[in-house]
Amino acid sequence: MGSVINDFTISVATVNGSGSQSANNILMRSIFRMGVPVEGKNIFPSNIAGLPTWFSIRVSDKGYTSRKSKADIFIAMNKATCEKDLSKVRSGGLYFYSTAVKLDESLLPDDLICVPVDFNQLAGEVTQSIQLKKLLVNMVYVGLLAELLKIPEDVVNETVKFQFKGKESVFKVNQDAVSVGRRYAQEHLQKLDWPFHVEKRELTKDKILIDGNTASALGLVYAGCSFASWYPITPSSSLAESFESFCEQLRVNKDGEHRYAMVQAEDELAAISMVAGAGWAGGRAMTATSGPGISLMAEAIGLMYFAEIPGVIWDVQRMGPSTGLPTRTSQGDVLAAARLSHGDTRHPIFFPSDPAECFEFANLAFDLSERAQTPVFVLTDLDLGMNFWMSEPFQYPKNPMDRGKVLNAEDLKRLGEFARYKDVDGDGIPYRTLPGTPHDLAAYFTRGTGHDPKAEYSEDNVNYQALLNRLDRKWQSIQALVPPPDIKMSDSGFAVIYFGSTDRIMEEFAATMGESGKSFSRLRLKAYPFHKDVTDFIRDHKKIFVLEQNQSGQMRELLSHAYPQWADKFCGLPLSDGMPLSVEELAPKVLQGGLLG
């Protein structure tokens, strides 16, 4: 076999709860620290311990990190899946299996190089504790692979130290387990015809390797979010928890007083109602949730829309409908978010595509929400939220926070009049006061029922129509406030419109399609409603594949609704298996369907 440098995929099959996550992270980050592009995807069950989980690491000089359906190197640690796992290895690939899985050797296929390793015994060289041994077997395979892949010892050791920061004894025992794995590879695996190696590069310089939920949480801190309420739900819980820990680090005064408040609510109904209260009172308030959560929040979000209260709803999407696949990724909440709640409501949405945009869009979402006095969604997904992504470093917010049209007592004195829902500027966005403003004109009564410009209860038909017409004008104003899309033109007449985490596969997808002679323009949406540049792009193309990870083509539906004259240009594919997209699976479908000519 010839040598394969920086272009392969490693998959590890373990049992959920066996502690393999930190081992996999160490392996991945070691490669990243060698300057080689790498990303990891954790395919895990909705379970605390006992069910199968797979972690795959893709190494690519080209920066192609989409999921591969078959691995080049496989580590089988799970008895329950080891037989089936044989089919997840590319022909000619390497299949290491723990002797503890008791695999029937007659099943081993001829086209794989299969190597049994007694990981338990090797871990036993480091510890006699049964509990600890279970964790350390993972570090043994890290050592074994590091040796075979030629990842230098100091790189791995530094990463182990980084992973177990400040816990000297934990670091030591893990490092010992790595060494045992290395030594085993040196002593017993030298005769393997081993083709895969990692070679040092400068391709990850300045970049960071981080999950989207952490990036979002930090972005929210820098966006000035002062209030968060949430109800635990996969895959958004780590976002809320990261926000809290960043606040503990960055928003506590010397006297212990907090510059944030955070409540774990009793349910999503309460979480969003707290956001409504906090937003009404003038705080930058948010909640983090997932699909089932936004379903429960529908009523309060309708109230916020109608009573014109700012707030940010961060939806880390998972696979629906219903409880669906709680630990699998999806872009299936697009329509739900856009039109959440009864009656006529619509909400702006941001679609960050990587951790750097998770950070950046947190601030944009709050600025828009306070400027337009309306709830704003940010849609990420499990793949972006919970997996580690390479990212450009975060940019410190360029502009001061936009707190929107808020009048204080001095303003009221100067103006001599105030009507909460009057369209003073003709942009559909009225002025507001905050509770506690010491002026006779300040107080108004907020309600979800019909109201006139002075916020008085009103059932008058003419007034009600005027109110909804004003909200339409506001929607037009919002269209001018959203960021423009990312566009890359080709002259084939064909195009792809996409958004969010699928950005990660686009370069590889374009290259793969190019091999079949297909070129296309690309437009990556950053927000809904659609920016005016989207209009020109659609007009200028004859056929447009709307790439999205859901069944019915939800973005396609929004586009068709926004551009009915061009609705027949749009096409799509149902992509709802819950797995991060794989170019090698997607490209044949696109070719077969003639979606790009």
Add this chain to the structure above:
Amino acid sequence: MASNELGFERNDYKGKKSTLCSGCGHDSITNHIISALFQSSVNPYDVAKLSGIGCSSKTPTYFLEKSAGFNSLHGRMAPLATGVKLVNPKLTVVGISGDGDSASIGLGGFCHLLRRNLPMVYVVENNGVYGLTKGQFSATADVGSSRKSGEINSFSSIDLCSVAIEMGCGFVARSFSGDAKQLVPLLRAALEFNGTAFIDIISPCVTFANHPGSTKSYDAVKEHKWQLQELGFIESKEEITADYEGSTVITMHDGSKLVLTKVDGDLHDVTDVMAAQKLLFEARQNQQFATGLFYFNEEKPTLLDQQSVTGTELYRLGESELRPSLEQLNEIQNQYR
């Protein structure tokens, strides 16, 4: 007309004209709230009056026109209040809810607000029926009581005061909409209480629950009323002149005092949580309508204490307080290299 210490007249605490049925108990409560806020010289600019949905939840329109108000969603007054108060702790939060709002659709929020001990006055205007939808039973309707149509309620009722004590609430009282003498001092004490002050006010629905089979009619309330104490409220700056021997005097955290003088039966020890629960249980068994302060405990930390925001008005914080530095950002990012 007399003004209070802040120079406001009683009229300054009024709101719009009520649109409730003539004779509704809720309108009396509105009046008592106006009296309490006026007498206690609460600054109307610093009040947030919040409610859910229902007849009771309409009433914040009828008092404090100078205060910000929010008639929110059915059952969501409690979490709404939580968001408001945490962001602006200087606001005096007066929450008005009903038995449908707090004992059914919002029972979860009610319980969790009490667990967290959010400083606010939480009033339930309790009439045992859904008035706006024409008289269905609510969860506080007593078992065996009847609807106007004759239908008998077969389900046990939820006693919100018992629930409140169970949830750790430190100020739990019940009163009657028509009893200004009891209710005004209770409301004034509730306004000073550092934590959630819960008052369940039986407030007859003249249209749907004032018939003989109702246990929350004016007649039923009069007949079964069991008043624990007579209440007096003494502001912190007032000197005690009378002799209160035989009464219980509670000194609140700000120095104001609540004087409890027994009326019916033995003097109830309001600091004894078991005695309070026993009293409520027995009153239910004996179909007595017990009124007064059942439980008082101001020791429990409030949600503002727990969140360490007692001295911070989050809504006022600007960029320099909310947005950490570039150096801090870079330091954190370096951990992900």
